[in-house]
Amino acid sequence: MRKIKFKKGKKNQPFNLEYTGIHKEHQSEMQLFVYDDLSVKEYEDLNVWDIDKYMNPKQNNWLNLHGLNNIELIKSLGDYFKIDNFILADILNTTKRTKVEELSEILFFNIKSLLPIDDSDNIKVEQISFLIKDGVLISFQEKRSDFFTHIRERLRVHSGIVRSKKADYLLYILLDAIMENFYITLENEEDKVEELINLSKESTDPIILEKIEKHRDNFHFLKRSIIPLRESLYNIKSIKDDNVFNAIETENFTFFSRLHQKSLELLEQIDSDMSALESASNFFFSAQTHKMNEIMKTLTIVSAIFIPLTFIVGVYGMNFENLPELKYQYGYQTVMGFMFLIVMGMIIYFKKRRWF
CATH class of the missing domain: 1.20.58.340 (Magnesium transport protein CorA, transmembrane region)
Structure with a gap:
């Protein structure tokens, strides 16, 4: 589990951009989808100077950046879209908590994506940032992953209503895909907790207590990741009454309310699972006391x-x-x-x- 370090956070000033994540071996690549209800075009391995050539302001544009190592590329992207340096610093600083900000003509959203690691009790973390400006959705991922593979396929085959909607709806389904990872992680933790509860009834091996404490830490980490997400999704409601800049269409606020409801469900489930884990811990100590x-x-x-x-x-x-x-x-x-x-x-x- 990564912890916030004061010195590292202090070093990341807007004028001194630095990627603080762990995925430093991944090269930066850009991918562009230009689509509407009638057509879709896909471009790979773009440079910043290619954006003008392929982007169409009359259609929806989704620009996705994999890998945050190329600071010069990110600076150039910031210059092209006129993105303030402090937003770029938040994109590169993976110690930042989940948040949503509406600034001038930009809607900025960053989120932590969590997934279980196979054959391990640890959880892998990736920060993903989204930015909407002038109807263009830009997403920043620390590395190439399959979080959005099904969404790209929906765009290609015109499945659902995503191609008939604007960038704000695309942001919704991308956030929904990330929240599905929370459900996958939570389900994986619940399976392991159930195993621990059964083990605690059969054995008083101290290793069981170590595993209980490890999964307790995982649940706390999940909770710390979801609480700011819940707050950010709730804050989106305030954008509805903003007469200066509305990056989200009025009829699409309902979709973000659903995400907010999902975050509440996740937190309730985590509280329930932590109670079950506490019961396993109490049962273990009771078994130890009974044995003694x-x-x-x-x-x-x-x-x-x-x-x-x-x-x-x-x-x-x-x-x-x-x-x-x-x-x-x-x-x-x-x-x-x-x-x-x-x-x-x-x-x-x-x-x-x-x-x-």
């Missing part, structure tokens, strides 16, 4: 049985010459038999009292 009590009970019973035997052995171990049974021919057998009767009597008594 059983051990102490066994040791106490053994000690109680040996107390009278130790007393008898101590009496006959005294070095007095005139012990009454010292010269008795069957003294040893008698004492051993008596000690055996004491042991059996105490065991029967303990059994009757259900002490073991």
Whole structure:
């Protein structure tokens, strides 16, 4: 789990752009979709000077950038679209929390995309930023991924209403695709929590407690990622009353309200799962306590049985010459038999009292 570092955040000033993410081996690539209800065109491996040649202001334009390593390319993109440097800094600084901002003629939205890592209890994180200006949607991804593959296919085959809508609707379905990753991650965590609950009922291995704490951290991380998303989606409602600049059409606010509702559902489910995880933790400690009590009970019973035997052995171990049974021919057998009767009597008594 990545943590915010004060020094790193302080270093990222608008005049000194720097990518702070971990996907530094991925090359920057641009992809452009130009579409409307009648046609769609797709362009790969673009340069900034290609944008004028292919972009059509009379149609919808989606420009997607994979990889944030090429700072000069991002600066050039910012100059072309007249994007302020502090927005570019927020795009490159992956320690920033999810937020939405409406500035002049720009709607800016960034979000964390979470997915489980195969054969691991960790979660992989990628920051994705969106920017709408002059009807153009620009998306910034840290690396090439398959989050939006189905959306690209919908554009190509004219599935649904996406090609008949503006850039704000495209932003909605892109955000919806990212939120699906939250559901996938949460479902994966729930499966592992269910396994832990079953394990905690069968074993008291300390490794179970370590896994419980790990998944507790994962749920906290999920919650910290979704709460600012919920706030951002709620803040979009305020844009509806903004008479200066409306990047979202009035009839499309309903779609963003659905996303807000999904974020509430996710948070409720996380709270429920954390309660289940807390129950698993309590059950584990209860099992540990019960096991310890059983051990102490066994040791106490053994000690109680040996107390009278130790007393008898101590009496006959005294070095007095005139012990009454010292010269008795069957003294040893008698004492051993008596000690055996004491042991059996105490065991029967303990059994009757259900002490073991």
